[in-house]
Amino acid sequence: MGVEIRVEGLTKSFGHQVIWQDVSLTLPAGEISVMLGPSGTGKSVFLKTLVGLLRPDRGSVLIQGQDVSRLREHALYEIRKLFGVLFQDGALFGSMSLYDNIAFPLREHTRKPESEIRRIVLEKMDMVGLIGAEGKLPGEISGGMRKRAGLARALVLDPEIILFDEPDSGLDPVRVAYLNQLIVDLNAQIDATFLIVTHDIASARQVPDNIGLLFRRELVMFGPREQLLTSDEPVVGQFLNGRMQGPIGMAEEKDAAQVEQELAELDAGRHTGPRGGKGASGEGVVPRLLPSPGITRSPRWQAIAEREEMAALRARVADHARSRRSARDAAEEVD
Amino acid sequence: MSPSATAALTAKATNGLRHCGNLFALALDVLRTVPRRPFQAREFIQQAWFVASVTILPTALVSIPFGAVISLQIGSLTRQLGAQSFTGAASVLAVLREASPIVTALLIAGAGGSAICADLGARKIREEIDAMEVLGIDPVHRLVVPRVLATMAVSVLLNGLVSVVGVAGGYFFNVVLQHGTPGAYLASFTALAQLPDLYAAELKALVFGAIAAIVAAYKGLNARGGPKGVGDAVNQSVVITFMLLFVTNFVMTAVYFQIVPQKGG
Ligand SMILES: Nc1ncnc2c1ncn2[C@@H]1O[C@H](COP(=O)(O)OP(=O)(O)OP(=O)(O)O)[C@@H](O)[C@H]1O
Ligand SMILES: [Mg+2]
Secondary structure (H helix, E strand, C coil): CCCCEEEEEEEEEECCEEEEEEEEEEECCCCEEEEECCCCCCHHHHHHHHCCCCCCCEEEEEECCEEHHHCCHHHHHHHHHHEEEECCCCCCCCCCCHHHHHHHHHHHHCCCCHHHHHHHHHHHHHHCCCCCCCCCCHHHCCHHHHHHHHHHHHHCCCCCEEEEECCCCCCCHHHHHHHHHHHHHHHHHHCCEEEEECCCHHHHHHCCCEEEEEECCEEEEEEEHHHHHCCCCHHHHHHHHCCCCCCEECCEECCHHHHHHHHHHHHCCCCCCCCCHHHCCCCCCCCCCCCCCCCCCCHHHHHHHHHHHHHHHHHHHHHHHHHHHHHHHHHHHHC | CCHHHHHHHHHHHHHHHHHHHHHHHHHHHHHHHCCCCCCCHHHHHHHHHHHHHHHHHHHHHHHHHHHHHHHHHHHHHHHHHCCHHHHHHHHHHHHHHHHHHHHHHHHHHHHHHHHHHHHHHHHHHCCHHHHHHHCCCCHHHHHHHHHHHHHHHHHHHHHHHHHHHHHHHHHHHHHHHCCCCHHHHHHCHHHHCCHHHHHHHHHHHHHHHHHHHHHHHHHHHCCCCHHHHHHHHHHHHHHHHHHHHHHHHHHHHHHHHHHCCCCCC
16 A cells, blocks of 8 residues: 655755755655656755655655654665655666666565566566666666666565656657556556656646646645646646746746746737647646556546546537537528 | 955865764764674675775785885995894884885775775766665665775785785895895894784774775765766875875874884883
8 A cells, every 4th residue: 555745844955055945745645646847946856855865954754654854764774665766867776787776676675585586577677678688787778778677676676655756758759658557557556656757748647646846946836637737827837838938947037027028928829939848738637547458446546537437528528519509500600 | 364264264164074074974884884784795705806906916016116115225224324134124124014004005095995986986976876775775784884894804915915025025125136145134034023013014904994995985975966076086085095094004103102012122
């Protein structure tokens, strides 16, 4: 069963540079959450704070009644056994082959015989499509392969909490699709709590239960997927559409007057500049990605599937009514 | 001094103190972790082999001229004083007591420590160390302790090597090049030198190995800012280790003379 993470009033700074302050959110047990935010807003720092690699200045991270930010070294190592973490660059051990990298947690923390380890490692490597690359060193493979190997290593101990730092960066669109399906299937099977940091809006719209957005040293929003996807916050809109117009600038922040002007332009319906990068094709709720047909669904996923079916039905009815109405209108015009 | 300069200076000083404290904390951590099971035997052997392989050849090559220089100096000095019969004894003493710990220190810090620091620093910036911690494995137990123990072992070994090569080099230069008498050289060996000299030198080597490895590990584990950061860390680690080793050497020598009675005095 997944584990809930409760973050309260978390603040982190490096020297005088405040990264984010007063971040409070709850990652519900067994659910998938996504964290969005412009580059450099401290998403990776947030993940590292959750696992206790970085200590916050203030606030707490509560997991099973323990505050990760205040745990002693020993207790910290214990609680980390709940986690599987995929780092932004994979963070594979450069001196070990992929096989040894993935087997490493099993060898360190379990007393399984080598044959059993082999079975598990090959199963995970198959899952991420790396069969045949067992003997390669991390330096000899592509970035996307490193990412997938890091993913396999993060999953090998059947963690309760899975943190992914940009699992899709460096992957091609087809692999991203497979990866998203893999995440949903995993969630349906092992019921772990997922937190995914990503820049890929298309994935963020389909995959999670909850979405959060970090911007300007704050958590702008965190809540159910529908809430963020239908929000009219200017930052959210800009992010979901991948526009240049809006509060986010190249160097994170723009001056207030310019933002004011650009938002007025948008209100008047004048869009300028490119848009739609990284799957940012606009706001609005899209159908949720469901587990593959072969996977037995937990009650949670059954409920989600039913809700999705209802939504699809409602959409079809509305669609039908609309087309009937327009047909009638056309007929009246002819009369 | 302007207030801002004073503030900057204070900041520098507190920063230095903090590093000192953290270094010490790591040393204590290593001490506390040494008895923890399972002992990382594989890593220990690999590291010992690695440190030995980067230090043995340079050590041998440095200690021959070092022994030669000492024996040249002492040869001419004893001749000036009319005490040729003590040439052998004085050379041995000089090599055993000072030359070998210093040569060992230079090579352990310069070759062994820098390699350890670069290795750990590279792992740090590639987030391997973070990944290890997240996988529930203490890098001090898994990486640092075996390296410290391996460096200490190799350091003791090197010290022995330097002593042997240095003394042999001294013999060669004194007897063959300066036409001393082999008999007198060998006979005077035990006139001034004693076994505790060797023990003390080995103890020094042990401490030097520990210091070099701990400083290297500290600097490596705290490397930041990409490949250049690793380069800086290696550089600082070597400089800091040199300074620490020379101070330690002085202190240990002074203590040694206080507690071990000297021959012929
Ligand atoms: N160890 C550190 N020491 C000092 N500053 C740091 C450290 N780690 C991160 N930072 C700073 O924190 C800020 C946030 O970094 P972080 O890597 O979390 O960004 P991010 O949101 O993950 O960006 P991206 O989407 O590009 O991965 C950056 O300004 C970075 O300079
Ligand atoms: Mg990041």
